[in-house]
Amino acid sequence: MTKLINIDYLSRVEGESGVTVQFEDGKITKLRVNIPEAPRFFEAFLRGRPYADVVDFTARICGICPVAYQMSSVHAIEKIFEVEVEEPVRQLRRLLYCGEWIESHALHVYLLQGPDFYGIGSAWSSKEYLPIARQGLNFKRLGNQIMTIIGGRPIHPVSVKVGGFHKVPAKGSLLSMLYELQKAYEDSLKAIRWAAGLPFNGTVSDNEYVSLRAAGEYPMNYGDVVSNAGLDESPQGFLDCIQEYQVGHSTALHAGMKRDGSLSHYLVGPLSRLNLNHDRLPAEIIEVIGGCGIQLPLKDIQKSIIARSIELSYALYEAIRIIKKYEVPGKPAVGAKPKSGEATHITEAPRGMLIHRYALDDTGHVKSCTIVAPTSQNLAHIEKSLHAFLQNTVDKSVDFLKHETEKIVRSYDPCISCSTHLVVLK
């Protein structure tokens, strides 16, 4: 007997994707996440561009996480030029990244994934949910405001450049946010309890969690790549470990880690970051996690909403900390002298590790580049999770399975648009 689940267009997901699953006599014979989204050719049209253009171009890959793209590229180029930014500039970049984590996580927790736990189709389709959605939008507004103060606007900010910033904010403009941030932080701690109390169906799978790990801080801009299976690699080392491959049903490449002659699939994103770095969180957040009965590591992918809520709290905490200590840097940027070379850098985008590699010529023009988005790294894992779930629930109705399939995919917070331009180009 054949049974077919076909979802043409996943909703509440950034970009265009669908899912096809075919069962024959109770066994899955085909399962794929289809990505028909138009291919985008970022790596191709960056070739030949001057290095200074790169942050403006890569920001355009994503309207939700433009800072992640700016950060991974600016750090990689600074590695090639052997530029060390000053500490206040480093802190300001982390603050900008906090703004993006806040707005991106708030969007996903409250507008995209949250409605799933209330059985509603959008954040505004139930009166009961409206206050929750409004709280989420308030977090999002504050994240956007941080990005606006530092970068001019929340989508495609304009201030980041190789060596630092074009211009840095005055102390007063950041300090004026403190009161609201403090209040939001307190709300966000309560929201961790809310997220922990949502109904989960208890799907647990064995995963290899992969994230950055940095000395003395929860990873954002810097770190080496670690996993619960003992991986410990530099960004370049990790890029050498993975292989991207193309499948016919997707304009996004898939990625796996080369291990024992085959490709092993892994998970990046908030769940992985939290599982591998929770010891880096401040004591007061760890206390709330314990108080809510949250057991780490989190193994159910749908519990990403808890991980995102914890990280949202952390990003607010960190924003407050940085703003309180902020002193205007002596100069917004240090000079950068173009030279040829190649470097890889990874930062933690809200959705997980974002890998950038650039090769520049001696005038600082791009010879080639590689961009591996978090969603590409998770695509194979998404298919694996769906397989594991559906194989055990094959006798349920098609409608139920469709619904649950969407929920699982959505809990990864995939950004399809980001992932449809990826490349291995050496």
Added chain:
Amino acid sequence: MEDELFNLIELFDVAYFREASDKPLRGHFDIIIVEGSISTEWQIEDLVSIREKSRYLVTIGACATAGGIQALRNWTTLETFKRFVYPSPDMIKALSISTPISDHVHVDYELWGCPVNKDALSEVLSAFLIDKRPGVPGQSLCIECKARGIPCLLVSKSEPCLGPATRSGCGALCPAFARPCYGCFGPKEGANIESLLQLFQKNGLTQSECVLLLDKMNTLAYRQARVEE
């Protein structure tokens, strides 16, 4: 648009918005807002069918209005680009050029910008409610710069600022951050691009560096405006 979103939802019935809602596409619409350029065959089919169902169609953003950053492929061959990105280029289906929505169907209003200004978007939507034409100004960026009292980067520092040829809308963001405008909002009507580029060249830029300045998010629109002069 956090503060405006729920107000808008009270004024409008959101009929189809896959990124935020499960509601499937059904029926006819008063207004359709389109983002993104046309770069595959199936997008044209979708666009035509959606245009037939709607009273007004508004494009938002540089991709929908001017072909976007994707239109950089228009100046090379698609095969070259595919090879740079995909290990199996033959599996990738795409049109050889990326084009604005207005190349394919009638567009009632175009909102420029990468990204668009959220106040301008609110203006367009509220204009629709009271049945008037949106009042989004189309003068050059210089006007916004002057209004903010920012010293001219082109005149005082000889920096290659696209401001004089670029549509206002961002609030002179880049000059406020001490960097020249890089053209997020596309060419203003009647822009004299050639003479601006001549000035850049007098200030030391090469011809090809000038073209690189135009070839960003609104590459197609700037190049067309330059030819039309």
